[in-house]
Amino acid sequence: MHQLRGRTYSGGGPEVELPRGDVTEGVVRVGDTVRRPHQPQSWAVAEYLDHLESVGFEGSPRFLGLDEQGRDVLTFLPGEVAGDPVPDWAMQDALLASLGGFVRRLHEASAGFVPTEPFPPQSVEQDPFELVAHLDITPQNTVVRDGAVVGVVDFDLASPSTRLIDSLNTAMHWVPLRHPDDLRHDVDQLARLRVFADAYGWTAEERAGLAEFAARRADLSYRRMKLRGETLGGGWARMWSEGVGDVIARRAAWLRAQSAAIGKALV
Template sequence: MRSYDGRADGPDAAEVALAAGDVTEGVVRVGGTVRRPAQPQSPAVAAYLDHLEAAGFDGAPRFLGRDGQGRDVLTFVPGDVAGSPPEPWAADAELLASVGRLLRRLHDASEGFLRESGFAAPDGGVWRRQLVPVEVPVPDPEPELVCHLDVTPQNVVVRGGRAAALIDFDLAGPGTRLLDVYNTAMHWAPLGAPEDVYEGWPVHDDWARLERVRILADAYGLDEEAREAMPDLAVSRCASSWHRMKASAEQLGGGWARMWEEGVGDMILRREGWLKEHRQEMLDILLG
């Protein structure tokens, strides 16, 4: 892991705390950089960010190295980021469409990265999912590329009302285009039982939230085959997500255990029931 030389700190090297994520604390800004605690998957994420930079993708931070405290150093990406729960402005339909376009650009830039190695993490490293061994009811789809897998409103930097960049690549790893699109829709529609819609979110109607899935799919350019597969993928991912969240809570503790204690497992089961109930509606909207 290369060392950071301080070139992006700027004249003011004071540390400013940034909002903590669900499981990552201790993230600070120093001048033009962000410092994050190093994690087992950090070398793999660094290699992925290096690939995106070489591919000319401008919608992600650059990895600069490790500082003297052993923290990962990334470029700071200016712009607005939705809070938790996301503010009403994040429900804008044009913003959602721009998220779809940004995700497509990310996937196109990711093509070819580690394909010859079967998407194994470089230099003997690990991806986040490999940290928690768990058997899931439905096998993961055969990976097509390395992707983000956590495009939440909190992980999209917005400028001028449009998605400009993705941040927090900790959960990045092998996946499929459709899986990443669905996971993004799950957070941005959002998909789930009405009682689990974000507090203050201006889009509550079931049909309107499903329409947001179509907006995302259209902007991404999702083909008909993928649209037909999305409703069943959505349902099958719920059981896998439940088992993975439970295993993460038990094996990793910390924020994962807190989320489990706060009822994320029950929320996933409610989402599964809602998706089953609205499966045909989702399909009709996606293909309409």
Template sequence: MALVEEILTGGNMTSVVKVGDTVRRAAGPWTPSVHALLDHLRRRGFDRAPEALGLDEQGREVISLLPGAAAHYPLPAHVLSDRTLIAVAELLRDYHEATADFRPPDDAVWQLPAHEPVEVLCHNDFAPYNLMFEGDRLSGVIDFDTVSPGPRVWDLAYTAYRFVPLTDPDNHDVPYPGLAEQRRRLTLFVAAYGMDEITPGQVAATAVLRLREMVEFIVTRAGNGDPAQQRVLELGHHLLYERDIAYLEANRLAD
């Protein structure tokens, strides 16, 4: 009897299907390294990420299905609440702690470049559309395809960009909270992560670097024929990110 495949919505980079209690999608050169990390997370007791289950007969990666649903734009109000902001910071800290002693395979391949200093395995896309919610409660994190070694603040920066959010008033993805509220929520987010050596100012400055690298990634990959990034370019997402970069550079969000 053939397995029933249900296309899951929200994945704009690769086709993702649900088969029973598993999720399947195209594997890449980085998949063995990602699965090694997922195995490590399980051994460390971090159970809010999928379990790696190998490859299927079509060569697709197979991972376990987490309960709940990811958040997508326009975001529900609870995703931008202080409660969720704190929970996201705490989950990111727990994830980082679980990766701190991970030793990648000697032949590890990552889709995104590593950054120095290497402190953890950055998720690199710890954003609403990759976080699972059961009702209004944060329950897990998915989509580890873009993980790579790097500093904690690199992950904090992109997550703050999405959840504070650190966006220009004309970014229509999320309501603009105002500069004072961005400062307050950025401070709250960094405090909830809980490392004194990481400051709101460092996170805001790193967000600029992270967004610049993302724009370069989109433009370069689109130019090399990547259909997913060509679609992103056609939609003008890179222009939105460039506007947010200019906003962050023009406004001091933290001392």
């Protein structure tokens, strides 16, 4: 592996637009690579991706270097990625179980990584540092093949954090944990939470405290989204003005109201 900063990639071809997320503009596919605008966190992310490669983890893109235009070049992971709204195929319990196992393996692969490149500070407050985690494992950032999760992309929010925070965040997106008024699919949320919990392997202690921990994380997420919406502009401002804060506040209230039921569903 070349030193991070000296690594360049040349090779071109037709540029194919990829489905847009909320924040990053200009993500395109060129052959079997993806080009993304170089960002402040890119070196830290690249070092993390190098680590995952070095331990033989196959479920993340490789950082190939910068192209002639100074964009990050990553390997394209073949498979299917859910769009927004999430299609029915992405809401199958079997896929959720596969996801739980995948996130567990990602955490095991991440555990030995000691970053030397600084990750940008998280907004509002810093998560405790147990390992570097992805922290944005949404359906739109997850690659699926033959009904199983095989990869994650879009490491823009990766940061020192904890296994529990990242796995809970993943469950939040995928179960999903949100107020029933905000659901787009007819799902049994508590049953799905149990599927994820068993597949990932939350401990008895983690399960017992999960609802309250999730509600507190939702409170923090509200403050982070508000601050980003007010200071970063772009997609962050748009999400905030479109009411993402209300959805998060309803989630926190729902988690607190369901606390006993969630505890019961997890044992």
